[in-house]
Amino acid sequence: MSEFFHQYFDFNYMGEHFWEVLEAFLQNLLIFAVVAVLALTWGLILALLRQLPGKKFMPVRFFTIAYIDLFRAIPILIVILLISGGIPFLEFIPKEIRIPHWFGKPDPFWYGTAALMLVYGAFTAEVYRAGIEAVPGGQMEAARSLGMSHWQAMRHVVVPQAVTLIPAPMLNEMISLLKDSTLVSVIAFAESVLISRELLAESFNSSALLLTGFFFIVIILPLARIVDKLIARNQGKITRGSHIEVA
Amino acid sequence: MTEQMVSLKGICKRFGELEVLKGVDIDVGRGEVVCILGPSGSGKSTLLRCVNLLEPPEEGEIFVEGNDICKGPGSGTGEQSWELNYVRQRVGIVFQQFNLFPHKTALENVTLAQEKVLGRSKQEARAKATELLERVGLGDQLGQYPETLSGGQQQRVAIARALAMEPHVMLFDEVTSALDPELVKEVLDTMRELAEEGMTMMVVTHEIGFAREVADRVIFMDGGVIVEEGPPAEVLENPKEERTKQFLGLVLDR
Numbered sequence: 001m002s003e004f005f006h007q008y009f010d011f012n013y014m015g016e017h018f019w020e021v022l023e024a025f026l027q028n029l030l031i032f033a034v035v036a037v038l039a040l041t042w043g044l045i046l047a048l049l050r051q052l053p054g055k056k057f058m059p060v061r062f063f064t065i066a067y068i069d070l071f072r073a074i075p076i077l078i079v080i081l082l083i084s085g086g087i088p089f090l091e092f093i094p095k096e097i098r099i100p101h102w103f104g105k106p107d108p109f110w111y112g113t114a115a116l117m118l119v120y121g122a123f124t125a126e127v128y129r130a131g132i133e134a135v136p137g138g139q140m141e142a143a144r145s146l147g148m149s150h151w152q153a154m155r156h157v158v159v160p161q162a163v164t165l166i167p168a169p170m171l172n173e174m175i176s177l178l179k180d181s182t183l184v185s186v187i188a189f190a191e192s193v194l195i196s197r198e199l200l201a202e203s204f205n206s207s208a209l210l211l212t213g214f215f216f217i218v219i220i221l222p223l224a225r226i227v228d229k230l231i232a233r234n235q236g237k238i239t240r241g242s243h244i245e246v247a
Numbered sequence: 248m249t250e251q252m253v254s255l256k257g258i259c260k261r262f263g264e265l266e267v268l269k270g271v272d273i274d275v276g277r278g279e280v281v282c283i284l285g286p287s288g289s290g291k292s293t294l295l296r297c298v299n300l301l302e303p304p305e306e307g308e309i310f311v312e313g314n315d316i317c318k319g320p321g322s323g324t325g326e327q328s329w330e331l332n333y334v335r336q337r338v339g340i341v342f343q344q345f346n347l348f349p350h351k352t353a354l355e356n357v358t359l360a361q362e363k364v365l366g367r368s369k370q371e372a373r374a375k376a377t378e379l380l381e382r383v384g385l386g387d388q389l390g391q392y393p394e395t396l397s398g399g400q401q402q403r404v405a406i407a408r409a410l411a412m413e414p415h416v417m418l419f420d421e422v423t424s425a426l427d428p429e430l431v432k433e434v435l436d437t438m439r440e441l442a443e444e445g446m447t448m449m450v451v452t453h454e455i456g457f458a459r460e461v462a463d464r465v466i467f468m469d470g471g472v473i474v475e476e477g478p479p480a481e482v483l484e485n486p487k488e489e490r491t492k493q494f495l496g497l498v499l500d501r
Binding site: 160 | 299301332335336339340342344346347348349350359360363364365405408409412
């Protein structure tokens with residue numbers, strides 16, 4: 001039994017490498033923050049493109065739906081590898097873009113964030129869509145009948161209501177995203193999983209990896225409770241009928 | 248003859264297999280109040296929604312102030328086009344379910360489209376909205392959100408919101424049907440005042456009393472066609488058609 005504890009719960013070993021692992025974990029938080037901003041924006045754009053009305057926007061809707069389906073179906077790891085293993089060799093792309101070193105971050109960081117943004121944009125688009133479709137159709141009709149354009153009605157009437165309905169599912173996506181930031185380790189970006197794997201390889205001790213897991217738990221558990229609170233609040237809203245008018 | 252504000256000619260509308268309107272002709276003169284009665288499914292609401300192209304008709308012509316709004320690009324598809332903007336700036340509509348914007352106060356409900364569509368300044372829009380909300384008796388509720396207002400109050404905000412765009416014609420789509428009985432009067436009173444001020448109105452309603460008092464003309468629809476029309480005294484007191492008699496009998500007998 002002590003062997004087991006030594007392998008996984010060696011507190012001395014954890015203490016020795018605590019700051020090293022924490023610093024690497026901050027890289028995960030950084031990936032998360034950058035991708036969250038990008039994906040929430042990209043997802044909203046996709047959701048709005050998907051809602052464009054009428055015949056003439058049919059191709060736009062078609063390609064948007066195809067994009068969303070595709071990127072929800074393909075494993076993120078494959079997207080990361082396709083980007084990091086392909087883009088650098090496309091010589092028609094300027095070198096600063098093909099091998100980016102923006103803001104002092106190495107190229108694997110940007111390949112990883114790009115891949116995560118492409119995939120999570122598709123997922124968040126679906127969450128936005130659920131919110132938009134939950135807003136009663138009468139809202140769009142009322143706005144349009146006052147002379148607002150489709151875009152104005154979306155901007156001022158539908159989307160502001162839609163986003164109040166979706167914080168819980170959106171937060172779930174963000175939790176997934178934080179965990180998936182560890183996938184960038186496969187293209188040699190020094191985030192927490194890569195660092196703790198290196199430690200595992202040199203010492204054959206798993207405690208650093210467990211410490212990394214612990215950091216994720218510390219951040220994510222409170223978020224999961226917030227999701228529960230948000231769901232409860234939304235249920236209250238629905239039963240009181242304040243946000244959803246029952247037609 | 249008075250000037251034609253709205254003129255519908257041979258309006259047909261289908262939802263899939265279901266033929267909702269089978270060739271309807273209506274002329275509405277300036278300042279005229281036309282009440283449209285009929286059983287559910289008779290097509291009266293759809294007809295109203297055709298007038299501002301919320302449900303563009305498949306066949307027929309619609310003239311608003313003499314302009315054909317179904318011709319040209321985008322017609323019949325609900326797409327944005329000059330006709331759509333033209334219509335929506337001249338024709339206001341009030342819905343059965345109010346459809347107020349729940350995330351905006353009463354005042355903001357009335358100012359939003361003024362600012363975004365008419366390009367009025369914040370101050371102009373606020374002044375206009377305050378004036379209109381006072382007119383419908385809600386001068387003391389400007390900062391309230393719709394959820395804190397009664398159904399009758401919400402519907403009056405909706406009327407003020409439509410009036411803020413200075414429409415030439417107002418459409419009322421069963422605006423009292425979702426209200427508690429004791430709240431119906433305040434909304435009808437507001438509409439009556441509007442009629443007295445000379446607003447051109449097309450009113451789909453089940454309120455026979457309102458039609459009798461306020462309407463210049465009553466239209467009875469059933470099965471997607473006009474069964475009978477004329478002054479309220481004629482159609483309501485002395486209907487010629489069997490179907491009209493039957494309907495009025497059922498409605499008035501309650």
